Amino acid sequence: MKEIDVSAVSINPMTAIAKQWMLITAGTEETGYNTMTASWGHLGSVWGHGGGLPTAAVYVRPQRYTKQFVDREPLFTLCFFEGKKQALAYLGSHSGRDGDKVAAAGLTPAFGEGYTYFEEASLVLVCRKLYRAPLVEEGFLDKAIVEDCYPERDFHDLYIGEIVKVLVKE
Numbered sequence: 001m002k003e004i005d006v007s008a009v010s011i012n013p014m015t016a017i018a019k020q021w022m023l024i025t026a027g028t029e030e031t032g033y034n035t036m037t038a039s040w041g042h043l044g045s046v047w048g049h050g051g052g053l054p055t056a057a058v059y060v061r062p063q064r065y066t067k068q069f070v071d072r073e074p075l076f077t078l079c080f081f082e083g084k085k086q087a088l089a090y091l092g093s094h095s096g097r098d099g100d101k102v103a104a105a106g107l108t109p110a111f112g113e114g115y116t117y118f119e120e121a122s123l124v125l126v127c128r129k130l131y132r133a134p135l136v137e138e139g140f141l142d143k144a145i146v147e148d149c150y151p152e153r154d155f156h157d158l159y160i161g162e163i164v165k166v167l168v169k170e
Ligand SMILES: Cc1cc2nc3c(=O)[nH]c(=O)nc-3n(C[C@H](O)[C@H](O)[C@H](O)COP(=O)(O)O)c2cc1C
Pocket: 021, 034, 035, 036, 037, 038, 039, 040, 041, 059, 060, 061, 063, 064, 065, 066, 067, 088, 089, 091, 092, 093, 094, 095, 096, 097, 156
């Protein structure tokens, strides 16, 4: 893969995240890593000056095994793929607690300094954690979302990461 500037990222997040999905991955070769599929998240800009920091926001429910890795590590990656939806469906319906789901999904981990991504990815965003906060019931102005998405009150944690490196397939 080759590194590009974040300003050259050309995906449409409205379709890339919501329709094509992405993998949230945290951990390293040495300490272990885990990954999960996500279709909720945002790409944009916040904080900093002169346009703000390039950032990604993701939402992880407390019961995800991946959450332990995201909480432990300073970095996480977001991997986007072309034509790997079956693998992402698998990684989004099996837990890394129960075995090597990455091998079962047919993906190949690749390791950078402090982060893990996948050789098959077309785009990798390496993110440095800036902010974590649990979503809280009182925060929902539209209470219908609580009933719709959180009947068990298992509210996601929101993570905002600065996009510190972008890799694309050569
Ligand atoms: C299409 C799709 C999108 C998903 N999006 C999210 C998400 O944004 N946040 C989340 O917490 N879980 C999401 N999930 C569920 C996790 O990917 C799933 O529970 C996964 O098995 C967790 O794996 P883990 O226990 O190894 O972390 C999604 C699942 C699928 C199939």
